[in-house]
Amino acid sequence: MRATLILLSIGLILSGCGQQPESTGKPSASFEESFRLALETASSGDVILVPAGTHRFNRSLTLNTDGVTIRGEGMDKSILSFAGQVAGAEGLLVNASDFVIEDIAIEDTKGDALKINEGKNIVVRRVRTEWTAGPATENGAYGIYPVQTENTLIEGSVAIGASDAGIYVGQSRQVVVRDSRAEYNVAGIEIENTIHADVYNNVATNNTGGILVFNMPQINQAGHSTRVYNNRIVDNNTPNFAIPGTAVSGVPAGSGMVINSNDRVEIFDNDIKNNQTANILISSYFSANFAGQRELAEEFDPYPETIYIYANRFSGGGEAPDRAALEQVRIALFGEDGHLPDIVWDGIQNPDKLAPEFAICVNNDGAQLLNIDGANENKNPVVDMSGHQCDHAKLPVIELAEI
Amino acid sequence: MFRNTLIALLLGVLAGCGQPVSFFDAQHYPAKLSDWGIVTRSGNRLVLGQDVDTYDLNTPLFSDYAGKLRTLWIPPGESAVFDADKTLELPVGTILSKTFFYDQHNGQLIRSDQFSGNPADLDLDRTLIIETRLLVHQPHGWDALPYVWDGADAVLKITGDLQTFEFKQTDSSIVLNYQVPSKNECAGCHATDHTSGENQPIGMKARHLNRPHPLEATNQLDRLSQRGLIRLPAGDLPANARWSDAQLHVGDRDVGDWEVSDRDVAHRARSYLDINCGHCHNPRGAADTSGLMLDIASTGPAANRRAMGVCKPPIASGGGSGGNLYSIVPGKPAQSILSYRMRTTDPADRMPEIGRTLVDAEGVAVVDAWLAGMSGECL
Numbered sequence: 001m002r003a004t005l006i007l008l009s010i011g012l013i014l015s016g017c018g019q020q021p022e023s024t025g026k027p028s029a030s031f032e033e034s035f036r037l038a039l040e041t042a043s044s045g046d047v048i049l050v051p052a053g054t055h056r057f058n059r060s061l062t063l064n065t066d067g068v069t070i071r072g073e074g075m076d077k078s079i080l081s082f083a084g085q086v087a088g089a090e091g092l093l094v095n096a097s098d099f100v101i102e103d104i105a106i107e108d109t110k111g112d113a114l115k116i117n118e119g120k121n122i123v124v125r126r127v128r129t130e131w132t133a134g135p136a137t138e139n140g141a142y143g144i145y146p147v148q149t150e151n152t153l154i155e156g157s158v159a160i161g162a163s164d165a166g167i168y169v170g171q172s173r174q175v176v177v178r179d180s181r182a183e184y185n186v187a188g189i190e191i192e193n194t195i196h197a198d199v200y201n202n203v204a205t206n207n208t209g210g211i212l213v214f215n216m217p218q219i220n221q222a223g224h225s226t227r228v229y230n231n232r233i234v235d236n237n238t239p240n241f242a243i244p245g246t247a248v249s250g251v252p253a254g255s256g257m258v259i260n261s262n263d264r265v266e267i268f269d270n271d272i273k274n275n276q277t278a279n280i281l282i283s284s285y286f287s288a289n290f291a292g293q294r295e296l297a298e299e300f301d302p303y304p305e306t307i308y309i310y311a312n313r314f315s316g317g318g319e320a321p322d323r324a325a326l327e328q329v330r331i332a333l334f335g336e337d338g339h340l341p342d343i344v345w346d347g348i349q350n351p352d353k354l355a356p357e358f359a360i361c362v363n364n365d366g367a368q369l370l371n372i373d374g375a376n377e378n379k380n381p382v383v384d385m386s387g388h389q390c391d392h393a394k395l396p397v398i399e400l401a402e403i
Numbered sequence: 404m405f406r407n408t409l410i411a412l413l414l415g416v417l418a419g420c421g422q423p424v425s426f427f428d429a430q431h432y433p434a435k436l437s438d439w440g441i442v443t444r445s446g447n448r449l450v451l452g453q454d455v456d457t458y459d460l461n462t463p464l465f466s467d468y469a470g471k472l473r474t475l476w477i478p479p480g481e482s483a484v485f486d487a488d489k490t491l492e493l494p495v496g497t498i499l500s501k502t503f504f505y506d507q508h509n510g511q512l513i514r515s516d517q518f519s520g521n522p523a524d525l526d527l528d529r530t531l532i533i534e535t536r537l538l539v540h541q542p543h544g545w546d547a548l549p550y551v552w553d554g555a556d557a558v559l560k561i562t563g564d565l566q567t568f569e570f571k572q573t574d575s576s577i578v579l580n581y582q583v584p585s586k587n588e589c590a591g592c593h594a595t596d597h598t599s600g601e602n603q604p605i606g607m608k609a610r611h612l613n614r615p616h617p618l619e620a621t622n623q624l625d626r627l628s629q630r631g632l633i634r635l636p637a638g639d640l641p642a643n644a645r646w647s648d649a650q651l652h653v654g655d656r657d658v659g660d661w662e663v664s665d666r667d668v669a670h671r672a673r674s675y676l677d678i679n680c681g682h683c684h685n686p687r688g689a690a691d692t693s694g695l696m697l698d699i700a701s702t703g704p705a706a707n708r709r710a711m712g713v714c715k716p717p718i719a720s721g722g723g724s725g726g727n728l729y730s731i732v733p734g735k736p737a738q739s740i741l742s743y744r745m746r747t748t749d750p751a752d753r754m755p756e757i758g759r760t761l762v763d764a765e766g767v768a769v770v771d772a773w774l775a776g777m778s779g780e781c782l
Binding site: 033036037039040041058059060062063064085086087088089093095109110111112117118137138140141142145147148163164168170171216217218219220243244245246247 | 561562563565580582585586587588590591594597598600689691692694695709710715716717718719720721722723724725726727728740749750751752753756757760
């Protein structure tokens with residue numbers, strides 16, 4: 001066994017730096033089998049190399065060993081293709097800590113492309129996940145999907161075509177998502193039930209919703225403390241192609257940012273443009289068009305609280321909201337040729353938490369907030385900044401531990 | 404004295420003519436299954452090794468209608484510790500095996516899940532054995548080893564395998580993409596505590612084993628006790644539903660014919676979800692991310708109904724919602740994600756994620772009957 005491993009390692013190293021890459025797209029059976037074996041028999045410290053070429057798999061790959069690095073030769077060169085996959089709910093499933101994956105692409109998986117379930121110290125660097133035929137309901141749900149992780153870095157990555165979220169960080173702690181691009185997903189980047197996340201220097205464009213910060217019920221960890229800054233969140237107007245019943249199926253096309261039921265969210269220094277429903281939507285769980293909105297577990301907090309929006313550059317957007325109710329409000333308040341303000345809020349608050357510390361604070365050169373009076377079926381929508389001209393203490397920078 | 408004689412007699416029966424079992428440490432796993440001596444092929448028969456006992460489960464995991472032969476070998480002189488809920492504490496050195504096979508008819512595989520559990524009933528001239536999975540209890544924990552049959556022996560294949568067959572259903576045949584799980588995929592189910600990541604046997608729980616032995620009328624737990632391998636507490640022991648009874652009553656999906664009480668229906672459905680889903684959908688399992696708990700402790704009358712899916716919206720189901728809003732809509736299986744996930748064969752959406760490519764018609768019928776009988780509504 002040991003001898004086999006060493007031979008395999010040598011084989012991989014050789015194929016990584018010497019041999020001709022497969023350029024024809026033909027299945028390179030020997031590499032695929034040796035790659036799978038390398039994942040199955042990995043020891044901590046292993047660096048598993050993926051040479052340039054399209055490597056085809058018809059069933060999932062699984063890694064369960066801590067301390068492993070998977071390294072390709074570039075997100076447009078080393079491609080794990082799962083077109084025609086017949087088994088497994090993911091492309092690559094990782095149940096491990098101290099994991100690094102870099103310079104590689106995962107394409108056309110039946111389900112999620114890269115799922116990392118429970119682990120500490122995770123790096124996803126210059127990884128592309130893509131459904132290559134473009135947006136479609138049949139595409140897998142998530143591109144880059146760490147869940148229940150801690151100390152997680154996603155950088156320089158690209159996520160395209162997910163039928164749920166391109167980059168989806170769930171139930172995690174201490175997370176940085178930066179320098180990445182999310183395009184043609186239902187949700188570009190989604191931070192859900194996560195505590196302490198920094199999302200910056202990303203581009204979210206041509207999604208249904210650009211960047212989402214959500215809390216869902218029935219999960220042990222309620223999320224809070226996310227900073228979204230210095231991103232370009234533009235033209236997220238792709239019609240929603242999520243399957244009904246999922247959380248993101250309720251996201252209107254043309255949503256730049258959506259905050260739902262999450263607390264302590266700081267949004268600053270972003271370019272947020274031309275998102276036709278609204279550049280920023282803020283809602284409670286009640287009006288998120290989710291199922292189960294009337295019966296919630298007592299411990300779940302459905303209200304977005306302590307939201308701080310400042311120093312963003314807004315332009316365009318709000319001229320064609322993807323909801324009849326919002327469209328009526330637009331025409332009624334702003335005229336046929338008018339547009340909704342940059343920030344649209346459902347106005348539903350916890351009656352026990354009306355103190356300024358829980359407010360939505362907007363300190364952003366003239367950006368307006370529209371309260372659509374969601375609790376009363378939009379009877380009295382109003383732009384009234386009086387409760388929103390305030391500031392909150394800024395959240396701390398996320399310092400990731402050395403990985 | 405009498406007791407000793409009885410044990411000797413039983414051991415004599417067990418020993419049969421099998422070869423002695425060999426135990427290997429993790430650095431020296433043999434490439435061939437026959438080296439273990441647990442299950443070997445002799446002509447058109449499968450032969451169990453010395454002191455290797457067969458066993459069966461009340462409600463088993465559905466595995467695409469494959470027949471399954473399960474065996475247990477505990478090293479001589481060792482014994483197990485009983486637990487009413489958790490996996491029996493089996494000694495280091497224990498080896499469990501499960502051999503998967505299908506009967507063949509005109510070159511097609513046919514349904515074989517009603518296998519008696521007696522290896523003597525297997526005729527390899529008409530039965531195709533595909534794989535044997537071992538769970539080996541090492542000092543560091545349980546190792547999972549997939550062996551794939553090729554002629555007279557099976558070969559260790561850490562990476563698993565994907566084999567394609569024609570499978571005959573009632574009036575048609577379909578392609579069966581049979582998946583032999585890789586070592587890591589074995590952990591996908593057997594790491595029932597996903598945080599620790601350590602493999603555990605799943606079937607080796609009192610409630611699964613509490614039933615007659617496949618070769619004789621003795622209760623399997625009593626048999627372990629009689630062999631001196633376990634000490635049982637006094638009183639009734641938990642038991643999941645006997646799936647063969649449930650199947651008998653389901654007939655051909657006609658749930659209306661059931662002449663059973665609601666309590667029996669619930670017990671059968673909960674037993675089914677327990678063994679098919681509970682290894683991930685438990686409070687420490689890989690699927691705790693979903694907030695949906697389907698192990699038997701989490702689906703009882705006192706359970707948090709939302710946590711077991713009643714009016715619970717999905718978290719990260721993707722297409723797995725099937726367009727439905729809740730895991731369980733009381734009284735409405737067709738609107739319940741739980742049922743959809745059992746009825747779909749799409750690899751991205753079907754449940755369990757590993758080990759099922761066909762629809763388990765009886766499983767769906769039993770779970771749907773349970774959902775249909777639930778009262779309440781989702782507002």
